[in-house]
Amino acid sequence: MKSTPESTADRILDLAQNLIQTRGYSWFSYQDISTALGIRKASIHYHFASKAALGIAVLDRYVAHFGGELRKIAADPKHTARKMLEFYFEPYLHFARTPDQVCLCGALAGEMLALPPEMREGVDRFFRAHQKWLADILKRGAARGEFTLAAPPAKTARLFFGALQGALLVKRTTGDPAEMRDVVEAIRAQLDAKARG
Amino acid sequence: MKSTPESTADRILDLAQNLIQTRGYSWFSYQDISTALGIRKASIHYHFASKAALGIAVLDRYVAHFGGELRKIAADPKHTARKMLEFYFEPYLHFARTPDQVCLCGALAGEMLALPPEMREGVDRFFRAHQKWLADILKRGAARGEFTLAAPPAKTARLFFGALQGALLVKRTTGDPAEMRDVVEAIRAQLDAKARG
DNA sequence: GTCTATACAAAGATAGAC
DNA sequence: GTCTATCTTTGTATAGAC
Numbered sequence: 001m002k003s004t005p006e007s008t009a010d011r012i013l014d015l016a017q018n019l020i021q022t023r024g025y026s027w028f029s030y031q032d033i034s035t036a037l038g039i040r041k042a043s044i045h046y047h048f049a050s051k052a053a054l055g056i057a058v059l060d061r062y063v064a065h066f067g068g069e070l071r072k073i074a075a076d077p078k079h080t081a082r083k084m085l086e087f088y089f090e091p092y093l094h095f096a097r098t099p100d101q102v103c104l105c106g107a108l109a110g111e112m113l114a115l116p117p118e119m120r121e122g123v124d125r126f127f128r129a130h131q132k133w134l135a136d137i138l139k140r141g142a143a144r145g146e147f148t149l150a151a152p153p154a155k156t157a158r159l160f161f162g163a164l165q166g167a168l169l170v171k172r173t174t175g176d177p178a179e180m181r182d183v184v185e186a187i188r189a190q191l192d193a194k195a196r197g
Numbered sequence: 198m199k200s201t202p203e204s205t206a207d208r209i210l211d212l213a214q215n216l217i218q219t220r221g222y223s224w225f226s227y228q229d230i231s232t233a234l235g236i237r238k239a240s241i242h243y244h245f246a247s248k249a250a251l252g253i254a255v256l257d258r259y260v261a262h263f264g265g266e267l268r269k270i271a272a273d274p275k276h277t278a279r280k281m282l283e284f285y286f287e288p289y290l291h292f293a294r295t296p297d298q299v300c301l302c303g304a305l306a307g308e309m310l311a312l313p314p315e316m317r318e319g320v321d322r323f324f325r326a327h328q329k330w331l332a333d334i335l336k337r338g339a340a341r342g343e344f345t346l347a348a349p350p351a352k353t354a355r356l357f358f359g360a361l362q363g364a365l366l367v368k369r370t371t372g373d374p375a376e377m378r379d380v381v382e383a384i385r386a387q388l389d390a391k392a393r394g
Numbered sequence: 395g396t397c398t399a400t401a402c403a404a405a406g407a408t409a410g411a412c
Numbered sequence: 413g414t415c416t417a418t419c420t421t422t423g424t425a426t427a428g429a430c
Contacts, residue, residue, distance in 0.1 A: 023310050026223060029423060043396050045425065100310065109370045110307025113220050113297065123370050151386035158376060159360050159383035166363030167355065173306045173320050179355060186356035189348035190387055226405060240414050248406065397430070
C-alpha cells in the first residue's frame, strides 16, 4: 500500500504517537526519539520546534484519522447498526491485545493538566465526537429494532464509551487480555437483551 | 470526630494523595508539598525517604481504606444488593463533582510504567478486588431477583467498573459533571430492565 | 537537515549543622 | 525534625558550524 518512504517528520510522528500511547505524553522525551531514530535531539527540534508542537501534530493526525473512519462507517448504507458497532470495537480490541498501548486520547486524558491548551481541546473534541457518534448509532439501531436500550441513547453511549476507555486502563494494569473481550461481550449482551418492562 | 492534630507525616500523606488524584504521580513533586506545607524539601525526605516510599504509603492507605469499606458494605445483612451498589457509586459521584479529582488508582493506572513495582501491584490488587466485589454483589442481586443481568456477573462487573473509571477520565477532560450521573443512571437502568429472551 | 555544544530549569536525593 | 547547601541527572530548548 503505502510504499512511499516515510519522511523523518513522519517517522517522528509515528514514534511519538506510539510512545504517548504506551508511556504517556509527559513520559516520553526527545531523547527517546533521538535514540530510536539514530539522530540527535537538536534535529528533532528542526522538525517540531517544541514538544507541544509535536504533541499537537500527533493528536491532530489521530483525531482526523478516527474522525474519517467514523464518518465512513456511519455513511455506509449496507451496514446494520450492529455491524457499525462491531467496527467501532475493533481498535479497542486491537489495543487490548498489546501489553501497554491504549487509545491516544485515553492516555492524554490522564494527564490533562500537563497538556498544552490545544491538546486539551483536541482530546475534548475526540471524546465528545465519539460519544455523539455512539449515541447516534444506538438510536438508529433502536429505531430499527436491532437493539434494546435500557436507557436513552446518550446515556447508554456514555456507559459504553466509558467502559471501553476504562477497560483499556484496567487491562494496562492487570495485563489481562480478557478484560476488553469481556466488556465487549457484556455490551453486546446488554443490547441483545430483549423486551423489558 | 478526628480532633487529633495531624502529624507532619499525615499531612504529607494527605497532600500527596490529593496531588496524585488531581495531577498524577509523576506530576507532583516534593517541591509542591514543600510549598504547601511551608517546610523544606529535605524535611519531607526525613518522613519519606523517597518519592517511591511516599507513593507506596499513600496507595497502601487508600487500598486499605476502601477495602474496609467494601467489606463493611457487603457484610451488612440489612442492605439489599441494590443498596450496596448505591453505596459503591458514592465515591465516584463525589469525585465527579470535583473538577479534576479521580480515583487514586485510576490516576495511577494511567502511568503504570512510571510507577515503582510495589505501586503497580497495589493498583492491580485494587482493580481486581473491586471487580470481584462488584461481581459478587451482582450475583447476589440476581439470585434474589433484584437485578436482571444480560451477561454473567463477572463480565457485567467489568463493564460497570470500566464505565465508572472511564467516566472519571472523561469528566476530567470534558468537565461535564453530568458524565458520571448519566453513567450511573445507565447502569441502574440496565439492572432494572426486566425479563429478557 | 543534521551535527556539536551549551544554556537553563527542575527534579530526586544526601550530608551535616542546628 | 527541620534547616542550608550541594550533588547528579534529566528534560526542553537554542546557537551556530557543517
